Amino acid sequence: MHTxxxxxxxxxxxxMPVANVFAALADPTTHSAIDGTGWVNEAVNQAPLxxxxxxxxxxxxxxxxxxGDYQVANQVQVLDPPRAIGWLTGEEKGDGQVEFGGWIWxxxxxxxxxxxxxVTLTYDWSAVPPSIREYIQFPPFGPEHLTNSLHHLAELVSAR
Known part of the structure; x- marks a missing residue:
């Protein structure tokens, strides 16, 4: 763990081979099983990334x-199969535009x-503006979340 x-x-x-691990990460339907916080329920968009x-x-x-229940919109920022994948998290506003908070997985x-x-999982909040930092503490979870997520990923790809 590095902070x-x-x-x-x-x-x-x-x-597991790198291609198998990447395939699991590029499949949004696996993200709830990988998530270490229990916050992710299910993929709305199920197409591979x-x-x-x-x-x-x-x-x-x-x-x-x-x-309580809400929806996030993620935008793929990094896609280098099978070496790297990453996305920004945001939310869709009433006008259909997506506003990103500045953090990336x-x-x-x-x-x-x-x-x-x-596998190295990084959560980076360096681009989060002060207006969001006023009401969300970063990171918004304990450091064990990343380790839990990686263990969940290992279990998932081993079972596939």
Whole structure:
């Protein structure tokens, strides 16, 4: 686990080929199983992530959210199969435009041979503006979330 002022990351070796790990991360329907907080409910958009700029929505739940249940819109920012994938998280406004909060989730994958992959998950909030930092503390979860997510990812790809 590594933390600095603006991001936190964790690394885990997964006993699966890099292509299998990447395929799980590029499938929005797996994200609720991978999530270490329990906030992600299910994918609204279930198409695989295939291009930078693609937007996919997730149904969420958080007890401290004003509505409890809510939806996020994620935009793919990094897509380098099978080495890296990442997305910005935001929300769709009433006019249909998506407004991003400035935080990004990124997975970097390094093959350690034909059947092992080193996965690093980074949560970076360096681009979050002061107006959002006034009401959300960053990171909004404990550091164990990233480690939990990586263990969930390992369990998921091993079961596939």
């Amino acid at each position: 600095n002022q603006e991001n936190v990351s964790a690394t885990l070796t997964v006993a 295939t291009e930078v700029g693609q937007i996919f929505r997730m149904d969420m739940y958080h007890p401290n959210h004003p509505d 990124r997975y970097d994958l390094a093959p350690l041979g034909p059947s092992e992959t080193e």
